[in-house]
Amino acid sequence: MSRIIYNYKINKITDHTKQIRELDLQIISHPEFKFRAGQFVMLHVPQTDENGQPMKAALRAYSIATTEHDLQKFRLIFKFVDNGVASKYVWGLKGDEILNFTGPFGKVFFQEPPTEQIVFFNTGSGISQHFCYLESKMKQYPELKYKMYFGLRYEEDIYYREELEALKKQLPNFEYHYVLSRPTEKWTGKKGYIQNFLPEIDYKNTPTTFYLCGNGAMIKDVKHQVLEVDGFDKTRFWAEAFD
Numbered sequence: 001m002s003r004i005i006y007n008y009k010i011n012k013i014t015d016h017t018k019q020i021r022e023l024d025l026q027i028i029s030h031p032e033f034k035f036r037a038g039q040f041v042m043l044h045v046p047q048t049d050e051n052g053q054p055m056k057a058a059l060r061a062y063s064i065a066t067t068e069h070d071l072q073k074f075r076l077i078f079k080f081v082d083n084g085v086a087s088k089y090v091w092g093l094k095g096d097e098i099l100n101f102t103g104p105f106g107k108v109f110f111q112e113p114p115t116e117q118i119v120f121f122n123t124g125s126g127i128s129q130h131f132c133y134l135e136s137k138m139k140q141y142p143e144l145k146y147k148m149y150f151g152l153r154y155e156e157d158i159y160y161r162e163e164l165e166a167l168k169k170q171l172p173n174f175e176y177h178y179v180l181s182r183p184t185e186k187w188t189g190k191k192g193y194i195q196n197f198l199p200e201i202d203y204k205n206t207p208t209t210f211y212l213c214g215n216g217a218m219i220k221d222v223k224h225q226v227l228e229v230d231g232f233d234k235t236r237f238w239a240e241a242f243d
């Protein structure tokens, strides 16, 4: 069975940093497209052979970064990968192209009813899935204790501060921390890997759900500590690896 290919126009391109580009997209075919917070779409990256003839598209997964309450639009956050097929395509976009997607896919949903505390660990562009949960669920669950640890390398990699501050204004118990693995000496915030900050989270006594997204090595480390060492409930631990 052939899958439906959904066409999107680009409303806006935002370069948050040298390596993070966000596309604001709007559907122009099949308005019935539906997704749930936590899902991803497959971008069809056009390919040509050495004679410039069209070949089968290359498919790459991207997590929807915005609310499930507006199904006609979504934003995607891309992290640049050296020599990457999709990266080259996305960073070459001018804004007048039509993008093709299939989907939605994925089963990492926000668990309901939620626990008192929600912990988000993300690296690179992994905030996309978690931002989508927050935007989609904040009105329904404004009182939860949301804690986000956002792992990046350098100060210049920091992005989404404004967006996270805006969430903070609406969610009294939302806190977020940038954790930089290679900051300059001037950095007074958290340093190292996000997994090093597990001991400051009270997940042993407070009903908690973990959501992890991004780097596979980070996910493996946190999983080892939380599930294997601490024996935490597997049904309250959800992860999506991007690599």
Ligand SMILES: Cc1cc2nc3c(=O)[nH]c(=O)nc-3n(C[C@H](O)[C@H](O)[C@H](O)COP(=O)(O)OP(=O)(O)OC[C@H]3O[C@@H](n4cnc5c(N)ncnc54)[C@H](O)[C@@H]3O)c2cc1C
Pocket: 040, 060, 061, 062, 063, 064, 077, 078, 079, 080, 081, 082, 083, 084, 085, 086, 087, 088, 106, 125, 126, 128, 240, 241, 242, 243
């Ligand atoms: C479920 C899912 C959701 C995803 N959501 C997002 C998202 O929201 N935003 C996003 O930016 N990416 C996301 N990804 C990753 C994305 O699908 C691509 O793998 C990524 O953009 C690289 O594609 P590319 O074509 O540019 O590189 P490729 O041509 O596939 O790879 C080029 C080279 O880079 C290496 N490489 C591939 N991916 C990575 C990586 N992530 N980090 C470092 N090296 C890598 C490859 O091994 C290869 O050597 C997701 C992946 C999955 C599985």
